[in-house]
Amino acid sequence: MLQDLEAKALAGDAEAQALVHLLRLLRRKAYQEARAYAEGFPGELRERLLAGLSLLEEAPDRLEDPLFAAEREVLLGVRAVGEGRREEAEARFQRALALDPYHHRALTNLGNLYLERGEVEAALDLYQRALKLAPDDPLVHENLAALYRKKGDLDRMVAHLKRATRLKMRPPVSLDPLTGKPKRSFRIPLWVWVSLLALLAYLFLKKP
Template sequence: MKQALDRFLAFLRRKDYGGARAYAEGFPEGERERLLGGLDLLERDPEALEDPLFAAEREVVLGVKAVREGRREEAEARFHKALQLDPFHHRALTNLGTLYLERGELEAALDLYQRALKLCPDDPLLHENLAALYKKKGDLDKMVAHMKRATRLKMAPPALDPLTGERKRPFRFPLWALFLLLALLAYLFLHKP
């Protein structure tokens, strides 16, 4: 059960609530209701959510709300609390880094972004933030590289299957089928009537 809950948390960390909802459907009845109820509160009324499983995500959601409302100090405290609850929450690191970037604390922001990058290298928003940081630092090569990476990631299909949490494997034409096709084409070409 712990491994299944860790996969569920991975959906929360990515803010893939749709994937989390689909994944929660596979849990036994009591746990399924708990997870779906928590997701519902995250979206409707995060202040009312008291389930410890959702605590870090709740702090990130409320931190983002505080940023939107101009309460930067509260937001920073919430992102720090989220990281105490879940040190692997890359969005908490990214949001905290953005607050530091806005204050001009470029090295502190870079450190947070690099930590987030180790946890989630495929987050396009993180790459956009790194591009903004490198622009401020005057490193245009790195800025362009991160903007390109962000663009590619936004255009890529989802990497995880929402039901299993496993990486989706791209469709690959089996090598044996390719050889069979080539052999058939060669036979047809060489034995024309």
């Protein structure tokens, strides 16, 4: 399904492009932003997307919509890890990647399982793939820091910890729910500042 959707998006299909952007929000687990974005879709599609987002948060095991399948597998995989069912978790993360090879959280969670059982190089490969897909996700950098600590590479560990800290401190980017693009912050044009300074200078010099 993802390949067909991306092909339509590349061909200029506006709805497909919007759905591809929604998938990017799901990969980041930005459900609140995804919900705001889904509000901009028309009619039945809007209801479908909002219903899928609600099930992701409330009962992912009941979610059958193929658009949300990869994210569902990641969530159920994380639940399986928490309950000690690591073989099931690994299978779910692998399934998520088969459905969506760009799902960086599936990669990092799979890497965590590998690192936990001592497969450091395999974990590193997965983390580096996730980093290429999501270089601004602080969790990816935290996972890499943990891996480099295990390898004894303290310089790289510190570098990734610093990067993760900077990313966490960065103010969130507001997205336009209609376009999916970052909203432009309001900026006062330079000429306004110049005019204001000239006016203040004039008033100051005019004082008796």
